[in-house]
Amino acid sequence: xxxxxxxxxxxxxxxxxxxxxxxxxxxxxxxxxxxxxxxxxxxxxxxxxxxxxxxxxxxxxxxxxxxxxxxxxx
Amino acid sequence: xxxxxxxxxxxxxxxxxxxxxxxxxxxxxxxxxxxxxxxxxxxxxxxxxxxxxxxxxxxxxxxxxxxxxxxxxxxxxxxxxxxxxxxxxxxxxxxxxxxxxxxxxxxxxxxxxxxxxxxxxxxxxxxxxxxxxxxxxxxxxxxxxxxxxxxxxxxxxxxxxxxxxxxxxxxxxxxxxxxxxxxxxxxxxxxxxxxxxxxxxxxxxxxxxxxxxxxxxxxxxxxxxx
Numbered sequence: 001x002x003x004x005x006x007x008x009x010x011x012x013x014x015x016x017x018x019x020x021x022x023x024x025x026x027x028x029x030x031x032x033x034x035x036x037x038x039x040x041x042x043x044x045x046x047x048x049x050x051x052x053x054x055x056x057x058x059x060x061x062x063x064x065x066x067x068x069x070x071x072x073x074x
Numbered sequence: 075x076x077x078x079x080x081x082x083x084x085x086x087x088x089x090x091x092x093x094x095x096x097x098x099x100x101x102x103x104x105x106x107x108x109x110x111x112x113x114x115x116x117x118x119x120x121x122x123x124x125x126x127x128x129x130x131x132x133x134x135x136x137x138x139x140x141x142x143x144x145x146x147x148x149x150x151x152x153x154x155x156x157x158x159x160x161x162x163x164x165x166x167x168x169x170x171x172x173x174x175x176x177x178x179x180x181x182x183x184x185x186x187x188x189x190x191x192x193x194x195x196x197x198x199x200x201x202x203x204x205x206x207x208x209x210x211x212x213x214x215x216x217x218x219x220x221x222x223x224x225x226x227x228x229x230x231x232x233x234x235x236x237x238x239x240x241x242x243x244x245x246x247x248x249x250x251x252x253x254x255x256x257x258x259x260x261x262x263x264x265x266x267x268x269x270x271x272x273x274x275x276x277x278x279x280x281x282x283x284x285x286x287x288x289x290x291x292x293x294x295x296x297x298x299x300x
Contacts, residue, residue: 019110023114026118026167026171027117029167030121033160033167037160041280048287051294058297059297
C-alpha cells in the first residue's frame with residue numbers, strides 16, 4: 001500500500017502531544033506586539049496632530065490680531 | 075502620513091498575512107516529528123530572518139550616510155535598526171515559547187544559535203542609548219552610523235560562526251529547505267514575504283512619522299513658536 005507523505009505526517013502527529021496552546025500563545029504574542037506598536041504610533045500621531053492644530057490656531061490668532069491692529073491704525 | 079503608496083503597502087501586508095495564515099493553518103501539512111508545534115516556525119523563522127536582515131540593512135544605510143552626509147540615510151538606518159529590535163523581541167518570545175514546548179525549557183544557555191541571537195539583540199539594544207547620549211545631531215548621526223556599520227558586519231559573521239559550530243540542538247531551516255515538502259516550503263516563503271512586507275510597512279510609517287515631527291519642529295521654530 002502506498003502512502004503519501006501527508007498521511008505519514010498525520011499519522012506521526014496523532015501520536016504526539018497536543019501543543020495547540022503554545023502555538024496559539026506564540027501567534028498571540030506576535031500580534032500583541034504588533035498591536036502595541038500600532039497603538040504607540042497612533043498615540044504619537046494624535047500628539048503630532050494636536051500640536052499641528054495648536055500651531056494653526058496660534059497662527060490664526062496672531063494674523064487676526066495683526067489685522068485688528070492694522071484696522072485700528074487706519 | 076496618508077500617502078497612496080503607504081496605503082497600498084499596508085493593504086498588501088494585510089493581504090499577505092491573511093494568505094500566509096491561511097496556508098499555515100489550512101494548507102501546510104502537520105510535520106511528522108514535531109506535530110502542530112512546528113507551525114510556530116512559520117512565524118519565528120521569518121521574524122528572525124527579517125530582523126537580522128534589518129540590522130544589516132541598517133548598516134548599509136549607515137554606509138550611505140557616511141558617504142553622502144545626507145541625514146535622511148541616518149534616519150533610515152535608525153528606523154531599520156529600531157524596527158529590527160522590535161522584531162528581535164518577537165523572535166526571542168516566540169522562540170522561548172517553542173523551546174518550552176519542545177525542550178521543556180524557556181531558554182538553553184549552551185545552545186549557540188540562541189545565545190548568539192541574544193548577543194546580537196543586546197548589542198543593538200545599546201544603539202539607542204548611545205545615539206541619544208550625544209546631543210549634537212551631526213556627531214550623533216556619525217557615531218550612530220559607525221556603530222551600525224560595525225554591528226551590521228558582525229551579524230553575518232556571527233551567523234556563519236554559528237552555522238560552523240559543531241554542537242547544536244536548535245533545528246536548522248535554511249540549507250535544509252530541500253528536505254521540506256513543496257507545500258511546506260511554499261508556505262514558509264509566503265510567510266517570509268508577509269513578514270518582509272510588515273517590516274517595510276512599519277518602517278515606512280515610522281519614517282513618515284519621524285519626518286512629520288521634524289517638519290513640525292522646523293515650522294514651529296520658523297514661526298517663532300516653542
